[in-house]
Amino acid sequence: MRRALTYLLLLLFAVVFSLPVVFMLVSSLKPDDQIFGDLGSARAVLPVGDVSLDNYTAVFDKVPATRFMLNSVIVTACIVLFGLLVNSLAGFALARLRWRFGPLILGMVIATLILPFETIAVPLLFWASKLPWLTAHGLELGWLNTYRVQIVPFIANGFSIFLFHQHFKQIPVELDEAARIDGCGWFTIYRRVAIPLSGPVVATVALLTALPAWNQYLWPLMTVQDEDLRPVQVGVQYFFQLKIVWGEVMAYSSMITVPVLILFFVFQRAFMTSIASTGLKG
Numbered sequence: 001m002r003r004a005l006t007y008l009l010l011l012l013f014a015v016v017f018s019l020p021v022v023f024m025l026v027s028s029l030k031p032d033d034q035i036f037g038d039l040g041s042a043r044a045v046l047p048v049g050d051v052s053l054d055n056y057t058a059v060f061d062k063v064p065a066t067r068f069m070l071n072s073v074i075v076t077a078c079i080v081l082f083g084l085l086v087n088s089l090a091g092f093a094l095a096r097l098r099w100r101f102g103p104l105i106l107g108m109v110i111a112t113l114i115l116p117f118e119t120i121a122v123p124l125l126f127w128a129s130k131l132p133w134l135t136a137h138g139l140e141l142g143w144l145n146t147y148r149v150q151i152v153p154f155i156a157n158g159f160s161i162f163l164f165h166q167h168f169k170q171i172p173v174e175l176d177e178a179a180r181i182d183g184c185g186w187f188t189i190y191r192r193v194a195i196p197l198s199g200p201v202v203a204t205v206a207l208l209t210a211l212p213a214w215n216q217y218l219w220p221l222m223t224v225q226d227e228d229l230r231p232v233q234v235g236v237q238y239f240f241q242l243k244i245v246w247g248e249v250m251a252y253s254s255m256i257t258v259p260v261l262i263l264f265f266v267f268q269r270a271f272m273t274s275i276a277s278t279g280l281k282g
Contacts, residue, residue, distance in 0.1 A: 019045060021257070028055050028251035035246055055251035062248065063238045064227065065255065072231040072256075075150045076213040082155045083209045084202060090156070091164025092190045096176060106165065112158040118218070124153060125222050149223045150231070154213060160205045167201040168194055203270035207263065214260060232256040 022045045027035045029051045038044040059065050094106050128143045143149040171194060179189045195202070217233040224230050233256070239249045 021261075024250050024257070025254050028247060028254045029053070030055075030247055032246050035250075055245075055247040056255070058245070058248050059252045059255065063235050063252070065232075065235065065252065067228060068230060068232045068235040069255070071147075071229060072214055072233075074147060075216070075231055076210050078147075078151045079154050079213040080206050080209045082151070083157060083160060084205060086155050087157055087160035087205065088164045088195065088198070088202070089190065090161045092168050092186075092194055094161070095165045095168035096171075096189070096194070097186065106162075109158045109161050113162075121218060121222065128153070128223060144223050145226050145229065146224075147229065150216065150220055150229075153219075154216075157209065160209060163201055163205055163208075164198075167198055171197055200270045203267045207267045210263060211260060214256075 026045055026047050029047055030038070031050055031054075034049050035044075038049070043049065090109075094102050094109075128149050131143045133143055133146075133148070143152075175193050176189055179193055184192070214231075215233055216231055217236075220231050220234050224234070235256075236249075236252065239245070239252060
């Protein structure tokens with residue numbers, strides 16, 4: 001009886017938290033008059049009535065959705081790949097190498113987590129505008145309005161370094177000693193010993209890095225003016241400039257939400273395993 005009650009309660013919570021997503025997906029198939037007409041009844045979350053894909057077709061007519069999606073995929077993939085390399089190396093160095101200022105550096109890394117991005121956005125924008133990249137024909141090509149300004153500031157992440165640090169601390173030191181006896185250097189130990197044992201934490205960091213990278217809005221809005229370089233979240237504002245068609249808003253929101261849901265379901269087991277083993281120990 002206790003187990004049945006637990007599952008019933010969990011099912012209730014799942015239904016409650018999934019209703020907004022279901023409403024968004026269903027509303028993306030309906031015209032506005034039916035969306036508002038179905039509010040207050042169960043029809044609001046059921047694909048009944050005048051259901052079609054017209055809103056999705058209208059999305060591609062109103063905004064360059066394909067280009068926005070491609071930009072977000074490029075930015076997110078680069079942040080995740082480079083972030084895994086940089087943050088895992090930093091976490092490994094702080095966890096396995098014995099050096100004098102290691103705890104101090106780790107404390108400074110953790111301290112960065114208390115700063116919301118909005119507090120450093122304007123200073124970061126100022127410095128990004130001052131950085132040159134290349135010099136061609138006597139002109140300095142800067143960072144603004146580029147892919148790199150959307151990628152580089154978000155590669156290093158304090159929380160990701162902390163997760164890797166906590167995980168690497170749990171790996172037995174004897175493995176390092178055995179590898180050192182075999183003539184392995186620290187980078188070889190990192191590549192051949194630590195990383196192969198870090199599947200769950202790698203998946204967790206990849207997921208936790210990909211979500212904010214995909215959902216970036218403020219920073220691209222400040223640094224990117226070229227429509228060909230803008231990510232998907234900035235595209236939302238296109239639907240609120242003239243007459244708002246909520247069916248199209250729901251369709252676009254569904255298009256940019258479904259990839260995130262798929263990513264989470266793919267890495268769900270590894271994510272839960274890593275949180276259970278890394279986040280609560282050490």
